[in-house]
Amino acid sequence: MLALCWNGINSLGLQRVADPGLINPHDAIVRVSLSSVCGSDLHLIDGFVPTMRPGDIIGHEFIGEVVDIGRDVRKLDVGQRVVVSSVIGCGKCFHCEGGEYSLCDNTNPNEAVLDKAYGACTAGIFGHSHAFGGYAGSHAQYIRVPFADYGCTPIPEEISDESALFVSDAFPTGFMAADMCDIQPGDVVAVWGCGGVGQLAIQSAFLMGADRVIAIDRIPERLKLAQVHSRCETLNYEQVDIHEALKELTGGRGPDSCIDAVGMEAEDRGADHVYDKAKNLFLETERGLVLRQAIRSCRKGGTISIVGVYGGLIDKFPMGAAMNKGLRFRMGQMHGQKYAPRLLKHIAAGDVDPSFLLTHKLSLREGPEGYQMFKKKSDQCVRVAFDPWNEPTVH
């Protein structure tokens, strides 16, 4: 089969690799029909995640058709169209039974790495480095899905591939970001980052009853997308002081909840950004601009909800402000298996249609260009999805 492989920092390439087979009894093989890029892939490509190996197949947000199932798979049939959660949960451990699938005890074969780095091992993730299990990713024609009964959710007929695709990762991530805010009627929510996850966090916050949502980014097209599709207020951080603007927009209180949908590679044009870039060389791995702004801007007693990905160490963290303002922190990788059925119901009911994120559909051969476009946000790109079977020139 054909697969898009990581060959080194900022180096991707299409390769012909062996077809995946069933290895364990709870596995399924899925024929991938669409596989999306994700902001967290950029951390791998840029070399921020140290346990990648040349030849790793990347990609973790995908849908497809079940073509083979292991002997202990009970809830799936061959031929079913499914959306697959990007995190892998066994469905049986303490965390999975509590709905915390991304904290699964049992699906990361390389537990020693995270045990050493984080003090405990979390779930495996498709195509997301060997620290998170080393599972082959979805930018390929076929993929092996472990614990398929829990990871695969059948897609109702009335939902298109393009609408279902983001239920694999971006939609549950945005939804969980809003869910963690415990939104009450009348709440004002600020969302940093208007990429795929941020856009869906905005819509999820409205679904949960937020009175107003304020979206923050610097790309005019993305801010406009948020205005058009979610009818929210927007702030361009290159044009205004975010802290002052948020105070102004909330009667001096600050937002009730602040969602960080950016993560470790936050950008800015000020001195803070230079400070972080300099420290990135040796002393820290994350650029914490968004977190600093969120902590400073959030109302007293408010909630900071973090779904943008962080991997290592952060410096200049305003713990004093966080503690004295009595902020509540919620964070984590999303628990896709828990949210997928609910999100598909929302899509079927017409509450949300995430397909507006899909701005470019390319072949796997165009993968490196697709990632460059996504990274540079050129051609008004929000999300690129690859169709692995659209390869007419490859033999």
Place this chain on the structure above:
Amino acid sequence: MVAGFIPFDAGRSAPRELPERVFIELPHPNISPIERVATLVGGLVVGIEGLRRRDRLGTWFALATVLGGGFIVARAIGGYCPVEAYLQNRREAEDRVLDPHEGRVRQFLPRILRSISIRASREEVLSSLKDLPNVDGVRFDVVGEPSIEEIVWRCQKLGLYGSGTEASAAFSGVIRLIDGPPNKGVELQASIDEVPRGLDAIEVETVIRRVLRSLKQFVEAGEIATTTGQSHGTRKRNSIKSHLTQLVHKLMNKEELRHVGAVLERN
């Protein structure tokens, strides 16, 4: 009643004492103060010379010289030398083969202990033991008839971690089963009671951890997670060189430097 004293409630888990355990020691200084001073000076000289003569040495050799100097300086500041530690371990390992009760082994006796929680009953754990597959070259056997209180086990590791040999080592011990708090399943505490020949404490603990985790996966999830045998692209051998090249390119990114300059000027 004394203020602040919380009476023991029969419904709560009883307080426990920390089980007997000998903790693995962290790296400690293994070079003398005089050697540290000399090393610091030497490392600085090597590093500075690498920078000064980079044109004559060439980019790669100069980079290697600077990194070498940095390593020597780090060795001086930390006072710990991994090469010295490795040589010392080898010397001790030779002594240990001659007499396992002497030398460094003694500090890890009488037991090494590792715990894990399994979300199942004691009976379910016991019934799964007989079907537990060998993982990562570790053969795990139950000695005699296991009880719901204690399992006597014997373990054989084929191909020692980091040894690069086909040697094997066997060791044995006891797994105690304790009921966890409500909804937390059963807690397993594995201890070792025999001196393993040819292994050090970290290797033994790695093997025990692997066995316990395999058992947990097998009991809870019905299989042991693996990626062995899955598809991947070509594994290149020169990944370290590739990383270094990319790092140099990153450091020399003119666009970034220009941006930094502009911001500094503005502020």
